[in-house]
Amino acid sequence: ELPMPTIAAVHGFALGGGFELALSCDLIVADPTALVGLPEVSVGVIPGGGGTQLLPRRIGAARAAELIFTARRVEAAEARELGLVDELVADGQDRTEALALAGRIAANSPVGLRAAKRALRLGHGLDLRAGLEVEDSAWRSVAFSGDRAEGVAAFNEKRKPNWPGE
Template identity: 70%
Template structure:
C-alpha cells in the first residue's frame, strides 16, 4: 500500500481557456505541523522536478492545509536518532528539496499562515514572493539548537533584507510577528489572518495572465544576474531579452495590442 502523500498538488485553470496555469502545492502533514522529514523532502524534490519540466505551468503557490502552521522546519524528532552518516544523507536530501523550490523556472509564491520556523521559513524564502496572514510567526531559530540555517536561509534572507537585518534575526533566533516581518522586508504582502492563500492565488493568476516566455526569462535574468556584477548582469539581461523578443509570445503580444484583444500566448 502506498504511503499517504504529504504534498497535495492542484491546478487552478484559466476560466476561459481551461489551461492549467497556476499550480498549488499544499503542505499536508498536520500531525507534525508540516515538519520536513526525509520522506517529505523527497516528495517536495520529486514534485518540483515535474513542475519545472511542465511548460503549461505559469506560477506556483506554496501553502499549508492547516492554519496553525505553514511549516515548522526540520523534523527534529526524526533527526534525534540519526547517526552522523544518516545526518549527512538527510542533508543531501534536504538540500535537494529546497533547491527544487528555488530553481522553479516560474514565479513561486509562499502563502504563510501560522508558524514558519527554521526550514519552514526557508521554504518560503525559496519562493519569489511571500504573502503572510496577520497571525503568522516567522523565525530562523537554528542557532538556539546548535546548528545554522541550512536550507538557504543565511543567503536568501541576507539578499532579501540586507546584512544587518538578517544578522539580527539569525544571531538572536528571535521570532517575528507577521507585521514585524513586513516591516523588515521578510514578507512582501501582509493580509488579514486566514487570507494569505486567497491573496497568493490571486497574485499568481495575475502573473499567469502574462506571457509565459517573458515571465520565465525575466525570472532567469533576475536570479542569475543577482549573483554577478552589473556589467555581467546586463549581459545576462540582454540574452534573456533576445530569447524573448524573437519568440512567438512577443509576436502574439504585439498583434493582440494592435487588435485591442487579450493575448492568446503560444508559450514558445
C-alpha cells in the same frame, strides 16, 4: 531553479525549515497570524535549508545576521516592514491572495516570465554592466518568440493575448 515564479502563503508559524521554504520562493504573502524566523542557533545548529544564503539576499547581510544570531521570531507586521514578507493580507486570506497574485502573474507570457525570472536570478549580485548583459541575453531569447508576436498582436488588436508559450 524553477523557471516559473513561485509564491509562498504564510499563515501561522513559519520557523526554521518552514521559513526557509518560504524564502526559497520569489514572493511571500502572509496574514497577521504569521510568525517567521530562523531559530536554529537556539538549539545548537544553523539554518541548513538555505536560510543563511536566502535571508541576506532578501533583507541584507546585517539584518539577516541579527535575526539568525538572535534566533528572533518576527511577527507579521514587522516582517512586512523588514521585507521578510512581500504582502501582508487580511487574517486567513494568505492562500486566497497568493492564488490571486498567481493568477495575475499567470496572465502574462510564460516565455517572458521565465526569461525575467532567469535574468533576476542570474543578475543578482553582479555589477551593473554584467547584470545588463544577463538582461540583454534574456531579452534576446524572447525577442523573436511566439509569445512576443502574440503579445504585440493582442496589444494592437486591443484583446487579451492567447500565449503560445514558445
